[in-house]
Amino acid sequence: MIEIRMHGRGGQGTVVASKALGIAFFLEGHYIQSYPQYGVERRGAPVQAYLRVAEPGEQEFVRSQIYEPDQIIILDPTLLDQINVLEGLKPGGWVIINSPEPPEKINIPEIYNVATVDASSIAIKHRLGTKAQPIVNTAILGGYAGATKLVSIENIKEAIKQVVPIKPEENAKAAEEAYYAVKVRKASEVKV
Secondary structure (H helix, E strand, O other): OEEEEEEEEOOOOHHHHHHHHHHHHHHOOOEEEEEEEOOOOOOOOEEEEEEEEEOOOOOOOOOOOOOOOOEEEEOOHHHHHOOOOOOOOOOOOEEEEEOOOOHHHOOOOOOOEEEEEOHHHHHHHOOOEOOOOEOOHHHHHHHHHHHHOOOOHHHHHHHHHHHOOOOHHHHHHHHHHHHHHOEEEOOOOOOO
């Protein structure tokens, strides 16, 4: 089972990203469980969403928050300085970050795989949201697919078209652009 925790801010599409990624995994034959953490629901407030992905025949899903994720997706890089987004991340896990910086410049311990993609610029280019508040959720999913290779970009695009109510084609194009633009730093050898 893969457990994924997403961190973003209200208005960035974190919950929709979790649903779309879940559908993409479902289209590839996996069982999924996707849900948000509700709290202060206002634009700009930190938001979390969770996704569990299981192979057929794997154990039943636990119905709780994800405390020890295998992967973390960060839609807003300012959260790195405000909350402990890496809390509980397993050694060798993935951190996918919306950032124009290369992974080597992000202050993430070397025991984690790190991928960066400038989802904000891609969203602005495709007119998703505004220049001041781009909606980065679909671009970050393309970056996720490009970095981890766990789900195809074709299924990401199909899931986006099913879930995103506004500009589905533009959102799918943003995901595809991010798929090819993602930069990856692999974890150093993990000794546990």
